[in-house]
Amino acid sequence: MADRRSAAAEAAGEHRRTGDGNLVRMVGIDKYFGRVCALRGVDLEVKYDEILGLVGDNGAGKSTLIKILSGFYTADRGEIYFEGKKARIGTPSDAKALGIETVYQEQALAPHVSIPRNVFMGRELTKAFGILDHKRMHEESMRTIENLGLRIKDTGAIVEALSGGQRQGVAIARVLYFKAKLVILDEPTIALSVKESQQVMDFIQQLKSEGISVVFITHNLFHAFQIAERFVVLSRGEVLTDVRREDSSLEHLSKLIISGEHDE
Amino acid sequence: MAEKKLVSRLLAYKVSFTLIVFVALLAIFQIFTPNHTFFQRANLFSLARLAPDLGIVALGVGILMICGEFDLSVASTIPMSSFVFVKLLGMGVPLWINLILTLCVGVVIGLINGLLVTRTRLPSFILTLGTMLFWRGLVYAASRMMPIGIRSWLDFGSWLENMFVGSIGGIFPVQALWFVGIAILLGIMLHRTRFGNWIFVTGDNETAARAMGINTDTVKIICYVIVGVLCSVMGLMQCLRIESFAANQGVGFELKAIASAVVGGTALMGGIGSVLGIVLGTLTIQIIENGVILLGFPAFGIGTFIGAVVILFAVLNRQISRFSTR
Numbered sequence: 001m002a003d004r005r006s007a008a009a010e011a012a013g014e015h016r017r018t019g020d021g022n023l024v025r026m027v028g029i030d031k032y033f034g035r036v037c038a039l040r041g042v043d044l045e046v047k048y049d050e051i052l053g054l055v056g057d058n059g060a061g062k063s064t065l066i067k068i069l070s071g072f073y074t075a076d077r078g079e080i081y082f083e084g085k086k087a088r089i090g091t092p093s094d095a096k097a098l099g100i101e102t103v104y105q106e107q108a109l110a111p112h113v114s115i116p117r118n119v120f121m122g123r124e125l126t127k128a129f130g131i132l133d134h135k136r137m138h139e140e141s142m143r144t145i146e147n148l149g150l151r152i153k154d155t156g157a158i159v160e161a162l163s164g165g166q167r168q169g170v171a172i173a174r175v176l177y178f179k180a181k182l183v184i185l186d187e188p189t190i191a192l193s194v195k196e197s198q199q200v201m202d203f204i205q206q207l208k209s210e211g212i213s214v215v216f217i218t219h220n221l222f223h224a225f226q227i228a229e230r231f232v233v234l235s236r237g238e239v240l241t242d243v244r245r246e247d248s249s250l251e252h253l254s255k256l257i258i259s260g261e262h263d264e
Numbered sequence: 265m266a267e268k269k270l271v272s273r274l275l276a277y278k279v280s281f282t283l284i285v286f287v288a289l290l291a292i293f294q295i296f297t298p299n300h301t302f303f304q305r306a307n308l309f310s311l312a313r314l315a316p317d318l319g320i321v322a323l324g325v326g327i328l329m330i331c332g333e334f335d336l337s338v339a340s341t342i343p344m345s346s347f348v349f350v351k352l353l354g355m356g357v358p359l360w361i362n363l364i365l366t367l368c369v370g371v372v373i374g375l376i377n378g379l380l381v382t383r384t385r386l387p388s389f390i391l392t393l394g395t396m397l398f399w400r401g402l403v404y405a406a407s408r409m410m411p412i413g414i415r416s417w418l419d420f421g422s423w424l425e426n427m428f429v430g431s432i433g434g435i436f437p438v439q440a441l442w443f444v445g446i447a448i449l450l451g452i453m454l455h456r457t458r459f460g461n462w463i464f465v466t467g468d469n470e471t472a473a474r475a476m477g478i479n480t481d482t483v484k485i486i487c488y489v490i491v492g493v494l495c496s497v498m499g500l501m502q503c504l505r506i507e508s509f510a511a512n513q514g515v516g517f518e519l520k521a522i523a524s525a526v527v528g529g530t531a532l533m534g535g536i537g538s539v540l541g542i543v544l545g546t547l548t549i550q551i552i553e554n555g556v557i558l559l560g561f562p563a564f565g566i567g568t569f570i571g572a573v574v575i576l577f578a579v580l581n582r583q584i585s586r587f588s589t590r
Contacts, residue, residue: 072475093477108475110468112535113461121465122476124458131456 021047022081023182023213024069024100029078031064031237038064039237042078046182051204051214053228055221057257060234062217066184069215070102071095083181099181103171103188111160115152116141118159119174144173148203165196172203176210183207185216189223201227221253235260281580282528282544289548293555301558309437311554313505316443318524319546320498321517323450324491326525326542330454331487332467332534333381333388337373338495338521340399342514345369345499347403350509353417359424367496373399374492378485396518404511412509428497429504439501443543446494451539463487468535523570524549527577548573 024046031039039061046052054062067073069080071092080087082098089095095102102108109118116137117124125133125140142155150169152162159167168188175183185204189197197220204227207214218224224231231248233240233256240256293302301307321338328335348369352362377395381388418425430438454460465473466480473480495514503509528545530537552573553566561569 091477092475096477102475104472104475108469108472110465110472110535112468112531113464117461117464121461121473122478124461126458130458131452132458132461134456 017048017083023048023050023083025081026065026069027079027081029065029068029075029080031061031068031073032076037237039068039075042234042237042239044232044239045242046213046215047230048213049208049211050230051208051216051228053224053231054215054217054234055219055224055231055253055257056234056240057260059236061237062234063186065234066102066186066215066217069095069182070100070184096178099179100184101175101178101180101182102184103168103175103186105187105190109159109167109171112158114156114158115145115170118170119144119177121174123178140177141173144177145169148173148176148206150199150203163196164192165199168192168196168200169203172200172207176207176212180212182213182215185214187217187219189218189220197223221250221257225250225253233257282541282548282577285577286544286548286551289551289555293551293558297555297558298560302555307554307558309435311550312440313437314554315547315550316437316439317498317502318517318520318550319443319543320446320494320501321491322521322524322528322542322546323447323539324487324494325518325521326528326530326537326545327450327454327463327539328484328487328491329522329525329530329532330467330534330537331463331484332470333484333487334392334522335377335488335491336389336392336518337377337396337399338491339514339516339518340396340403341370341373341492341495342499342502342517343403343509343511344373344399345496346503346509346513347407347412347511349500349503350412350414353414354412356417359422363424363500366500367493370492370494370496371489372492373495374489375485377492378488381488382481382484407509407511409511411511414503414507414509425504428501439505442497442501446497447539447543450490454539459483459486464535466534520549520570523574526581527574529581531581545577 022045024044026042026044029039029042029044030037042061042065044054044065054066056062064073068075069089071089071094074090080089082100087094087098089098089100092102108121110121116134119141120137125136127133138155142152145152148169150166150173152166154161159170162170172183172185188200188204192200201223204214204216216224216228225245228245230242230244231253232242233253235257240260240262243252290302294300321342325335325338345366349362349366352365357365373395377388377392380391380395384391426438428438428442432438432441454463462473462478462480462483465476466478466483470480473483499513502513524545525537525542526532526545527548528537528541528543530541530545549570552569556566556569557563
């Protein structure tokens with residue numbers, strides 16, 4: 001099942017991929033909230049098939065940066081290039097249209113509503129006259145969830161009845177179904193148990209194997225180090241360093257974050 | 265284990281509990297009313313004529329609650345619609361134009377409510393409390409609290425009356441058909457359409473809905489307009505039934521409608537509810553009123569029973585949802 005999509009993704013992707021291997025390029029991003037400068041001159045690149053860890057202490061600007069990428073905010077200065085072309089991302093819908101999907105901290109799930117209704121929130125599958133195609137929604141959502149490796153016993157359950165890890169799974173299945181090219185995860189393992197966190201990280205690996213690039217924000221350097229291939233460290237709105245995992249270590253990253261000083 | 269799951273799932277339909285109580289009430293009233301008058305035709309038809317008043321409004325109010333907002337101004341939209349209708353009658357406006365204009369009252373009041381709530385982002389409970397008082401004041405002032413009979417301008421047997429307050433075969437009240445028909449339409453809209461899903465998620469997690477590209481403001485405004493139109497329909501229906509505009513039409517309806525919705529399993533916080541539940545909730549409240557009178561209890565004390573039932577259901581609904589999500 002997963003192979004079908006991977007093969008197609010590979011075939012299509014090869015033609016479309018830019019020469020420099022960058023899926024996303026954010027150049028010179030500034031963002032102000034009133035007089036407070038949240039981001040200053042931030043450059044960010046995300047390559048194809050890459051898992052990028054965006055780390056930094058509270059207030060560093062990580063959430064702001066990804067919210068600009070996902071259309072929640074607009075940058076005051078700077079440009080965004082997606083698949084080599086200049087992109088105007090004014091609303092979340094613009095981002096989604098490009099293939100940029102976000103999994104938020106609050107998971108953007110409605111707790112008292114069923115799984116299919118959540119997965120297809122805002123993009124429901126319908127028959128004529130806007131009537132919901134419950135059967136298809138159920139089948140498609142469950143299929144995608146299984147692809148992810150998530151097993152849900154009671155498929156008619158409302159989301160509130162699921163565990164934290166399962167809920168993240170549903171949120172991730174949603175972006176998987178809608179053929180995201182870039183998935184942004186904001187603190188995906190926060191408030192999750194060790195076992196559930198591992199489950200989520202397996203999902204993230206699964207996303208990469210589907211040809212999807214991942215950017216994830218986390219405070220948990222331990223988790224980040226397990227799966228991210230590259231790290232960008234932000235502090236007070238500026239990029240401190242952009243380093244590959246091989247060229248860094250947990251101590252290196254945490255020292256940087258704590259000191260807030262540029263590398264070297 | 266399998267039994268617990270089944271029972272869990274059944275009770276997860278909050279409506280199940282309302283249904284059980286409903287059936288129990290029917291049995292109790294049938295047994296205890298003198299000469300078993302409860303199930304007699306005259307009484308049932310009386311119920312069929314009166315319950316739709318509350319039911320039609322409760323459907324609108326309940327659906328609005330599911331999308332996360334309140335509308336207290338229903339209590340004033342009703343007399344306002346009735347007043348406009350009677351005034352237009354007096355001006356000799358053709359009936360079908362009159363009907364359209366009367367419904368427009370609901371559209372306008374609903375639009376104003378919806379825009380107010382979505383633009384200011386203030387609690388709808390307070391805002392619609394304000395609009396309720398506003399419109400009621402206008403109605404009181406314009407009518408000077410005097411009732412206005414319709415018979416001077418409208419003879420018996422007009423098509424409008426037959427349509428809204430007539431009887432099928434001379435006996436079965438048309439209001440009940442309106443109630444059922446509107447309930448079916450709204451039920452399909454809420455539970456089976458894309459828009460209905462937007463209503464649920466807007467009430468359950470508005471941030472999520474917006475992040476997924478749903479225009480929650482539009483959803484809410486549409487729901488407010490629906491409530492408004494339903495109130496106009498009901499105000500018109502009531503006016504035709506009592507053959508007059510009365511300034512105290514609709515008084516107390518805002519809370520009774522909310523009570524019907526809550527008894528039917530609608531959550532105050534939004535995101536949970538069903539049309540079937542609202543229908544049962546309305547019937548439950550209406551039946552209690554009716555049964556209590558038949559049992560010979562002091563009519564003024566009805567409120568006590570209704571109040572007790574509302575509290576009981578609110579508590580039980582919570583216990584059930586605790587039980588079913590364990």
